[in-house]
Amino acid sequence: MTGLRYFFGEHPRFRHEFEQLRELAGIVEGADLPGPVYLASNFLLANGEIDCLLLMPGGIVVLDLKAYQGEVHGEEEGDWRVNGPDGAVVPLKTNLFHQLRTHRFDLANRLLRIRETAFPQIEERDLMKVGAWGYFKRGSTYPEGQIDRDRVKWFDVVTADTLAERLMLVDAGFTIGEREMDAIMAALHLAPADGLVPSTNGSEHIAPVLDSGVPAAATSLEAALVDRMDAIVARMEAIPAAIAGLARPGEACAVSPPGPIPPGEVPGGCSDAVGPDESDAPLAERVRRFVCEQYAAPARREGRAEFQLTSGQVHREMELRDRMPAVCGVLRGRRLEEACGIELVEEVRSVRVRENSSTNRFVYRVKEKTADREIR
Numbered sequence: 001m002t003g004l005r006y007f008f009g010e011h012p013r014f015r016h017e018f019e020q021l022r023e024l025a026g027i028v029e030g031a032d033l034p035g036p037v038y039l040a041s042n043f044l045l046a047n048g049e050i051d052c053l054l055l056m057p058g059g060i061v062v063l064d065l066k067a068y069q070g071e072v073h074g075e076e077e078g079d080w081r082v083n084g085p086d087g088a089v090v091p092l093k094t095n096l097f098h099q100l101r102t103h104r105f106d107l108a109n110r111l112l113r114i115r116e117t118a119f120p121q122i123e124e125r126d127l128m129k130v131g132a133w134g135y136f137k138r139g140s141t142y143p144e145g146q147i148d149r150d151r152v153k154w155f156d157v158v159t160a161d162t163l164a165e166r167l168m169l170v171d172a173g174f175t176i177g178e179r180e181m182d183a184i185m186a187a188l189h190l191a192p193a194d195g196l197v198p199s200t201n202g203s204e205h206i207a208p209v210l211d212s213g214v215p216a217a218a219t220s221l222e223a224a225l226v227d228r229m230d231a232i233v234a235r236m237e238a239i240p241a242a243i244a245g246l247a248r249p250g251e252a253c254a255v256s257p258p259g260p261i262p263p264g265e266v267p268g269g270c271s272d273a274v275g276p277d278e279s280d281a282p283l284a285e286r287v288r289r290f291v292c293e294q295y296a297a298p299a300r301r302e303g304r305a306e307f308q309l310t311s312g313q314v315h316r317e318m319e320l321r322d323r324m325p326a327v328c329g330v331l332r333g334r335r336l337e338e339a340c341g342i343e344l345v346e347e348v349r350s351v352r353v354r355e356n357s358s359t360n361r362f363v364y365r366v367k368e369k370t371a372d373r374e375i376r
Contacts, residue, residue: 002028003035007190009043016067017042021052021196023160024063024135031164034058038181040190045106046346048099052135053107055181059172060111061131062103063158064096069137072157075146082140097147097155100132104154109346110187118183122174124334129172133158277329287330288339290318296340299366306345308363331362341367 004025012018021041028037038055052063066082068090074080080092111127133156142157149156158166176184185192277284291314299307311327320327330336337343342364 002031002033002037004029005036005038006193006195007038007040007185007188008193008196009041009188009190010049012042017051017065018196020065020067020135020137023138024052024065024163025196027160027163028054028167031167033167036178036181038185040185040188041196043188043190045103045110047102047106050103050107054167055176055184056167056170057175057177059129059131059170059174060107060176061133061167061170062100062107063133063135064100064103066092066096066134066136068092069140072134072136072140072142073146076152082136085139096134096157100134100155104130104132105347109344111184112343113345114183114187118187119176119180122176122180126172126174130154131156131170133166135159135163276333277326278333278335281326283323283326284330284333284335287314287318287327288336290314291331291336292340296342296364296366300341304366306363306365308361311360311362328360331360337364340364343367 006025012021025039028039034057036057038053040053040055041051043050043053050062051065054061054063068082068084070082070084070090072080072082074092074096076097078095080094080096082090082092084090108128108130111130112124115122115124115127131154136157136159138160140157140159147155156166291309294317295307295309309331311324311331314331315324315327318327332344332347345363345365347360347362
């Protein structure tokens with residue numbers, strides 16, 4: 001059996017969440033995976049709650065629990081639905097691919113924040129190899145011909161029928177031991193437990209008690225409240241910018257004019273397809289130079305440990321037009337960090353359905369001064 005250790009942030013809100021977690025834990029324990037395996041449940045990151053996180057020696061997987069059974073349909077863009085066995089069609093509230101991508105990005109950012117002290121032997125690019133899967137009820141299927149899982153290797157749809165086999169294949173190219181796993185749990189402010197934490201409505205199980213004799217729920221309550229308040233404050237701070245953006249309707253959701261798309265740019269400011277821009281495109285280099293000179297350099301001169309900006313600020317101050325995707329891509333990129341001597345700590349998406357909204361807030365840590373990289 002797999003050695004499984006439990007951690008949690010909050011009690012599951014619904015009984016079906018607890019039942020799915022219990023089912024999932026039983027599968028992991030019986031899968032005979034290399035151990036130990038850490039299972040963390042119901043905790044907050046910048047843009048939402050993580051249902052389940054599995055830390056294994058060979059890799060890391062985020063699981064979003066879906067209490068639906070049937071044939072799952074959905075792609076990178078557009079709506080998702082489940083065609084039930086009784087013929088009913090159940091639409092999902094959010095695009096699952098977008099949701100998992102956001103959770104994966106948030107977790108990778110948190111891991112990068114502690115990499116140098118917790119596991120410097122793991123390359124930064126390898127920490128981005130976080131798997132993110134949707135976990136549906138037993139008997140569900142995800143037909144081929146939708147998202148190409150050979151191309152998007154971090155994504156998958158699994159059930160109790162396929163989870164064990166899929167976990168056996170996880171290989172991120174690095175190994176994490178108990179010390180590294182403990183560091184990750186500490187960075188996430190998660191409390192250890194003797195077993196799964198019961199749901200707040202419907203479970204008759206007793207909440208686990210820590211060695212100190214204090215209920216685990218009480219130990220993690222403060223950390224959970226702090227994380228939730230941080231998320232609320234971030235969204236409140238974004239309200240003025242979001243309202244101001246209504247007066248500039250072309251900026252947050254702009255569509256590029258007809259014609260060929262310049263290299264390194266993706267049309268549509270609201271598209272979720274924009275990844276980190278590491279190109280040498282002239283516009284990308286202009287954005288990097290602007291951020292280095294107007295934000296990173298002043299922060300370093302003033303002795304500030306961090307600074308933040310929004311994609312809309314950069315787009316507006318550079319007097320760009322219909323280039324929001326390009327700005328977002330550069331702000332997410334490693335090339336910007338290298339050029340300015342900074343580190344992206346967190347990206348807070350104030351408008352969840354528009355991951356490249358003009359109100360996206362980027363928080364950077366200022367590193368010690370190093371030799372400047374020449375930017376054209």
